Amino acid sequence: MQSTVRIEMTSILSTVSNGTPAVLDMDPFSIPCLEDPFSLQHAVRETDTVVWLKPYGIYAVGRHAEAKDVLSDHTRFTTTAGVGLADIRDPNAWRVKNPLLEVDPPEHSQIRSALMKIMSPIVIRRWKSMFEEEAELLVSRLLEKGTFDGLTDLAETFVTTVFPRTVGITIDREKVIQFGDLNFNANGPQNELYWRAFEKVEPLLPWFDDAFKREGMTPGGIGAQIYDAEEAGIFPKGTAVGLVRVLFRGGFDTTISGIAFALQQLAAHPRWWNWLREDWRRAGAVFDEALRHQSPAQVMFRTTVPEGATIGSHSLEGDKKIAVFIGAANRDPRRWDKPEIFDPTRDVSGAHLAFGVGAHACLGLLIAKFEAEAVLGAFARRVNTLEPDGKPKYRLVNTLRTLSSLPLRVTAP
Ligand code: HEM
Known part of the structure; x- marks a missing residue:
């Protein structure tokens, strides 16, 4: 609490005046802020409805209502300049725009609705039994061990086993982890965390270019169906590879992180562990509340449209990035009672922003x-x-909140 107050007092350079957002001089991607995201979230959220983040020359929102508004309204806040900090329209941009995430409606709606047919709830439900069988096997093995790491032995092992089968891609676990690390660092600034992740991945880049081509897709998986749809003219030519990539990028780290956070809270709170054991069908509520409580996807970006935009009484310049602090919004006391407390009896499903909201809301939510x-x-x-x-440890990533280790102990009945 003390440090929160100290950071705020020294970092707010100007307060609200004549429609201009307050200026906040904090670096959300610095090691201290990543180690303690809650102080940063508090500062962004409580300073103003929208702030100007001085170190990056961008806007930022952290309140639930404003975060929801920015993520939902593509007529004021576009994704076409990229959902990361960098403006991908810049001719020197290091990557091309993603054909799903980085296009606005109506173009986006056509691609999204075709993808939703391939990934319909009926299709996804068919994988449920495979998920359950793998989960039973894994939990039996871990029970025999007695002690294990909830992040690496459980969440990571599980997700890297089952998720590639749904996409229909064979992929080495180490590569998944390293590319995930680069992806979520690359959505932030090109700081030391980014360059460290990039150096690890650089030798694998030729593999990455090939891995998502048609030849790499197992028949019947989502990936192969996306290529079939491209051939049938349902998706624009050349977009299939980007669509498979966005599934790969979105589907691993976030889910691993969310499952580990749920286990972390259950292990820390016997009350909630017993509550879940009384009725295992409460697992979905535990997961949703864990996502609200620590929000794996901490921050996503939009860009104001060229003519500028308003948020409440504030006028924002055009073509400026705006950071949406999802983690801050999910702990906004205006929206949640005692938000810092993990309580799976809250009704958070569909209300927390951990899966995003609006046109680009998570397509893999059900998976x-x-x-x-x-x-x-x-x-x-x-x-x-x-x-x-033992004590859980966090891995510091620019735009993702995740554990690196979660030592757990279990006993059989
Ligand atoms: C706990 C797990 C997950 C979390 C917290 C999460 C979070 C998010 C968020 C916050 C967005 C919105 C991005 C934005 O508005 O800029 C998003 C979009 C997306 N997610 Fe997820 N995600 C999860 C799992 C998955 C999985 C398993 C998949 C793959 C099947 C996936 C695929 C996608 C895709 C394709 C989009 C873009 C949708 C669009 O642009 O229309 N996600 N996700």
Whole structure:
């Protein structure tokens, strides 16, 4: 609490005046802010409805209502300049725009609705039993061990086993982790974290260019169907590779992080662990609240349209990036009672912003939920006691909140 106050006092350079947002001199991607995101979230959220983040020359919002507004309204806030900090329209941009995430409606709506046919709830439900079988096997193995790492041995092992099967791609676990690290660092600034991730991945770039081509797709998976649809003219020519990539980029780290956060809270709070054991069908509520509470996708970006935009009484310049602090919005006391407390009896589903909102809301939400329900449900059915076996550690990533290790101890009934 003390440090929150100190950071605020020294960092707010100007307060609200004549429609200009207050200026905040904090670097959200510095090591201290990534280590303690809650002080940064507090500062962004409580300073003003929208702030000017001085170190990057961008706007930022952290309140639930404004975050929802910015993410939902493409007529004021576009994704066509990229959902990261960098403006991908810049001729020197290091990457091309993604054909789903970085296009606005109506172009986006056509691609999205075709993808939603390939990834319909009926299709996704068919994978449920595969998720459940794998979860049962994994939980049995971990029960035999007694102590294990909830992040690497459980969440990472599970997601990297089942998720590639849905996309229909064979992929090495280490590569998944390293590319994920680069992806979520690259959405932020090109700081040391980014360059460290980039150096690790650089030798693998030729592999990355090939991995998502048609030849790499297993028949029947989402990936192969996306290529079929491209051939049939449903998706514009040349977009299939980008569509498969966005699934790959969106589907691993976020789900791994969310499952680990749920386990972290269950191990720390015997009350909620017993509550889940009483009825394992509560696993979905535990997962949703864990996502609200720590929000894996911490920050996404939009850009004001060229003519500028307003938020409440503030006028924003055109063509400026705006950071949407999802983690801050999910702890906004205007929206949630005692937001810092983990309480899976809250009704958060569809209200928290961890999966985004509006046209670009997460397309893999149901897959992530079924994965989490399978694994947390198997835990609740088969495990008697679940406790911490040491302190959890966090991996610092520019735009992702995630653990690097979660030591756990379990006993069988
Ligand atoms: C707990 C797990 C997950 C979290 C927290 C999460 C979070 C998000 C968020 C915040 C967005 C919105 C981005 C924006 O508005 O800029 C998003 C979009 C997206 N997610 Fe997820 N995601 C998760 C799992 C998945 C999975 C498993 C997949 C793959 C099947 C996936 C694929 C996508 C795609 C394709 C989009 C872009 C949708 C569009 O632009 O229309 N996500 N996700």
